[in-house]
Amino acid sequence: MISTVYRLTAPGMIEAACQELDLTCGQVLLRPRYLSVCKADQRYYQGNRSPEVLLEKLPMALVHECCAEVIRDPSGQFQPGDMVIPCPNLPSEQDEFVAENYLPSSAFRSSGHDGFLQEYLLSAQDRLVLAPTHARPEVSSFIELVSVAAHAIDRFERIAHARRNRLAVWGDGNFGYITALLLRAIYPQAEITVLGAVHEKLAYFSFAHRRVHVDHIPFAKHYFDHAFECVGGRGSGCAINQMIDFCAPEATLSLLGVSEQPVEVNTRLVLEKGLRLFGSSRSGVKDFARAVRLCNEHPWVAQALERLVAEVVPVRTIADIHTAFRHDMQQSFGKTVMCFDA
Amino acid sequence: MNIAAIFAAGIGSRMGSSSMPKQYLQLGSKPILVHTAEKFWAHPQVDCVVVLTPRAWLDFTQDTLNQHLPPGHGITVIEGGDTRNGTLRNLLAWVENTHGAGEHILLTHDAVRPFVTHRIISENIAAVQQHGACDTVIPATDTIVRSDDNTFITEIPPREKLYQGQTPQSFWCAKMRELMDSLSPEEELTLTDACKIFALRGEPVALVQGEVHNIKITYPYDLKVAHALLGIEETP
Numbered sequence: 390m391i392s393t394v395y396r397l398t399a400p401g402m403i404e405a406a407c408q409e410l411d412l413t414c415g416q417v418l419l420r421p422r423y424l425s426v427c428k429a430d431q432r433y434y435q436g437n438r439s440p441e442v443l444l445e446k447l448p449m450a451l452v453h454e455c456c457a458e459v460i461r462d463p464s465g466q467f468q469p470g471d472m473v474i475p476c477p478n479l480p481s482e483q484d485e486f487v488a489e490n491y492l493p494s495s496a497f498r499s500s501g502h503d504g505f506l507q508e509y510l511l512s513a514q515d516r517l518v519l520a521p522t523h524a525r526p527e528v529s530s531f532i533e534l535v536s537v538a539a540h541a542i543d544r545f546e547r548i549a550h551a552r553r554n555r556l557a558v559w560g561d562g563n564f565g566y567i568t569a570l571l572l573r574a575i576y577p578q579a580e581i582t583v584l585g586a587v588h589e590k591l592a593y594f595s596f597a598h599r600r601v602h603v604d605h606i607p608f609a610k611h612y613f614d615h616a617f618e619c620v621g622g623r624g625s626g627c628a629i630n631q632m633i634d635f636c637a638p639e640a641t642l643s644l645l646g647v648s649e650q651p652v653e654v655n656t657r658l659v660l661e662k663g664l665r666l667f668g669s670s671r672s673g674v675k676d677f678a679r680a681v682r683l684c685n686e687h688p689w690v691a692q693a694l695e696r697l698v699a700e701v702v703p704v705r706t707i708a709d710i711h712t713a714f715r716h717d718m719q720q721s722f723g724k725t726v727m728c729f730d731a
Numbered sequence: 732m733n734i735a736a737i738f739a740a741g742i743g744s745r746m747g748s749s750s751m752p753k754q755y756l757q758l759g760s761k762p763i764l765v766h767t768a769e770k771f772w773a774h775p776q777v778d779c780v781v782v783l784t785p786r787a788w789l790d791f792t793q794d795t796l797n798q799h800l801p802p803g804h805g806i807t808v809i810e811g812g813d814t815r816n817g818t819l820r821n822l823l824a825w826v827e828n829t830h831g832a833g834e835h836i837l838l839t840h841d842a843v844r845p846f847v848t849h850r851i852i853s854e855n856i857a858a859v860q861q862h863g864a865c866d867t868v869i870p871a872t873d874t875i876v877r878s879d880d881n882t883f884i885t886e887i888p889p890r891e892k893l894y895q896g897q898t899p900q901s902f903w904c905a906k907m908r909e910l911m912d913s914l915s916p917e918e919e920l921t922l923t924d925a926c927k928i929f930a931l932r933g934e935p936v937a938l939v940q941g942e943v944h945n946i947k948i949t950y951p952y953d954l955k956v957a958h959a960l961l962g963i964e965e966t967p
Contacts, residue, residue, distance in 0.1 A: 390769035391759075391845050391961070393944070405944055407846060407960045409759045412769060413801050420849065460773055463801060469775060508849050509773065705850055706940075731850050 392509040395710060395731065396448040400436030403506075403707050404448070416511040417467055418460040419475060423530035424505055424704075424727040425454035426717040428621075429647075433499075434714050446501050452727075453477035453498045455505035456520055456529035457512075464514055472520040474532045474681065475505070475512050476674045490540070490671040497671065506710065508731060518677040521684035524691040527698045527726045528684075533672070534724075535680040535694065538568040540672035541617065541645050542575060543679065548667055549641035552614045553579050557635070559603070559628040560619030560646060561585025561594070563697060563724060568619050568645065569597050570694070574687045582613070584631070586624070590722045596693055603631060611637040621646025629666075630655050638662040645669050699723025705730055732835045733856055734826060734904070735771035737782045739764050739792065739842035740811025740818045752788065753948060754842035755795065759961050763948055764792065765799045766845035768806055771838070774852050781825065782842070783811035783818050816911075816922055823908050835904040836860070839925055843948040844898055846960065854939045855901040862937035864902035866926040868894035869941045897941040900925045910934070 390410045398404050412418060430451040432438050438446075459471040467473060477498035480489040489495055496502040520529040556579050558569040569583050573596050582599040584606065585591045591600040601607065613636045620628040625648040632642050633655050642664055659666065684691040699720045702713040704727040717725035739754045754764040764782065771780045784792045793808045800806065809825050811818035819839070826835055836859045840847060851867055858865035871893035877886040902925065910928045922928055929936045948957050958965040 390773055391766050393846075393848055393942075405942070406962060407944065409761075409766075409961060411760070412773070413799070418773060458775075460775060730853065731848065 390509065392507055393731070394450050394503055394508070395506040395707060396450050396503070397433055398448040400434060400443070401711075403710055405707065406448070410509060410511050412461075414511060415463050416513055417462040417464075417473075417517060419457040419473070419510050419512055419517075420460055421455050421457045421505045421507060421510065421729050422472070423456040423526045424452045424729050425531040425534070426452065426713060426725045426727070427454055427499075427534070429453070430499060430504070431714065431717060435718070449499065449501070450503040450506040451499050452504040452506050453500070454531045454533040456526050456532070457505070457510075460509070462514065466514050467517065467519075472526060472529060473517040474520055474529060474677055475510075476516045476518070476672075476677055477504070477533060478671060478673055479516070480673075489673040506729075516674060518674065518681055521681050521691055523688055524684050525695060525698075527701055527728075528691060528694045530726050531694075531697070531724050532677060532680050532684075534564065535567055535571070535684070536672040536676040537645075537669075538564065538571050539679045539683065540676035541568065541643050541669040542571055543676065544667065544669055545615065545617075545641060545643050548665060549615050550639055555580050555582070555613045557582045557584060557613040557616040557632070558597075558619055559584045559616060559632055560621075561587055561590040562619065562722070564645065565619035566594060566697060567694070568617050569594060570690060571683060572617070573597065574683055574690050587721070593696065593722060596689075603627070606631070606635060608635055610634055613637065613640065615641045615643075617643040617645060619645050621648055623648075623650070626652040626654075633658045633662070633664060636662070636664065639664070641665040641667065643667060643669060697724050698726055700725045701728055702726070703728045703730065707731075732778045732830055732833065733776055733838065734830070734835055735774075735777045735780045735838045735840060735852075735899075736822050737764065737768055737771070737780065737840055737842045738811065738815070738818055739782055739784045739788075740815075741842075752785070755788075755791070756948075756954060757966055758845060758948070758954070758957050759963055761799045762795055763845050763957075764842045765795060767840065767842050767847065768796060769800065770845070770847050770849075771840070771852065772800065772804060772806060774849060776853060776856050777838070779830070780806045781822070782806060782808045783822060784808060786810050815924065816919055819907070819925060820911065823904065823911070826904050827908075832905060836901060837904045837907065838899040838901040840899040841947055844945055845948070845957070846942070846944050846946060847899065848942055848945065851939060851941060851945065852899065855899045858937040858939050859901045859903060862935050863906060864900075864926065864929045864934060865937040865939045866900050867897040867939045867941040867945070869897065869943060869945075871895050894938065896924065896926075897945050897947070902926075902929065906934070
């Protein structure tokens with residue numbers, strides 16, 4: 390079958406291309422229905438990547454956060470009409486020690502491999518997870534982002550010592566919101582503090598015990614048992630060094646924000662306190678399953694995620710895709726979701 | 732019931748030296764007709780797909796579909812007519828015999844338009860439910876010139892009111908039957924497509940937005956364009 394792929398050919402330019410899908414290959418035929426715009430997509434769309442990277446990756450269909458409808462599954466594992474979350478990570482091998490999302494051989498949709506801006510696509514059954522039972526599909530569209538937070542927390546659980554009474558999240562954006570939300574659900578006894586630079590954005594974090602502006606941190610040094618950095622970009626350095634200042638000895642610092650530039654870190658204090666710093670990126674299928682499980686087990690989590698839906702843009706044509714990206718540029722907080730019907 | 736009818740009854744005389752009807756020519760890994768049928772077969776709102784072909788190509792078409800689609804695909808192949816209207820009459824008769832005279836939406840589509848999209852199919856169904864009939868079109872980009880004597884310009888109609896017709900063309904089956912039965916032989920001779928029957932009788936036909944790439948593969952040039960759209964080389 391011929392399926393239309395909507396590829397970014399140059400910053401700000403999207404063109405329809407066509408590709409053949411082999412319906413006899415045994416994979417699940419999917420139709421992407423709700424797609425969420427991510428900052429990584431915006432960086433490509435706006436041309437905020439190096440010319441070398443753009444030259445290497447484009448043309449490419451954007452978007453790696455998606456909720457799709459099952460059209461046909463020859464294996465019978467999924468039923469027509471099932472809403473599923475496709476994992477954008479596409480591993481080609483397994484490794485005993487390295488997770489699928491860190492294998493250099495893995496492909497990733499909307500980063501060198503076509504993303505979900507496609508009319509139809511085929512997926513292996515083991516790359517799919519059923520969408521949360523009670524969440525709206527707009528929320529399901531960004532379960533991938535939730536799974537990235539779930540992955541980071543999973544790694545944190547294996548690395549950090551067991552005193553987890555005071556947890557901090559640096560970052561008042563979408564990912565900080567999701568990470569703090571999952572920590573609240575997974576560690577109900579812990580005190581969750583969110584630190585950010587914008588009061589209006591911090592106001593959204595109603596589930597956190599404390600919301601603190603980074604210019605006026607009222608805590609003593611060594612206050613937090615562990616901390617998560619969800620800032621990224623130019624604010625990364627400040628956030629990481631504040632985390633080093635305010636975390637207790639032997640704390641674990643999770644670095645999750647993407648920075649295009651190298652960051653200076655106060656290594657003297659890292660050494661002095663014996664801190665553990667680890668990085669986390671993307672996620673694998675088991676993290677998707679945990680993200681969905683958290684939504685199913687804690688309906689208030691799905692509700693809180695719904696508050697992240699800032700705008701839903703119906704998409705029938707390429708012009709509508711541009712509209713969605715332009716709207717998203719103007720959002721200071723929340724997710725832009727495309728209701729995709731092209 | 733929503734029934735997709737793929738019109739593959741032409742012999743493709745404009746495809747140059749090829750003796751194979753154009754709908755069976757290879758596009759990428761499979762014949763054009765298979766690509767087209769798959770698109771309707773995969774659409775969740777389409778309940779049934781029927782392909783209308785010349786009598787001599789009935790078995791060939793069924794074999795071709797069986798070869799390329801998953802087992803149990805359920806696509807039916809029936810005989811078309813000598814003309815487009817003849818094919819339409821055969822289709823209406825088949826629908827009544829097979830599915831009864833209930834309320835069926837018919838989506839009629841050229842076999843040689845394999846780039847039809849999910850959205851176009853969905854919007855055809857919605858437009859019939861809302862308006863009774865629809866035609867898939869794109870705005871005309873070239874200036875259209877009318878000449879009554881094939882020598883001098885009679886009229887240059889305003890382009891903003893002109894569209895290029897594509898397919899699907901869709902309508903209620905029973906309404907089409909009623910309109911066709913009302914046609915005189917002279918009127919029937921003037922009809923080149925299904926929507927014209929509705930227009931002739933003053934019935935509303937809604938416009939559904941097509942796609943520039945929903946091209947009809949008529950000439951060898953079109954086949955080259957189709958391969959280019961797929962980003963692949965044409966097989967010599």
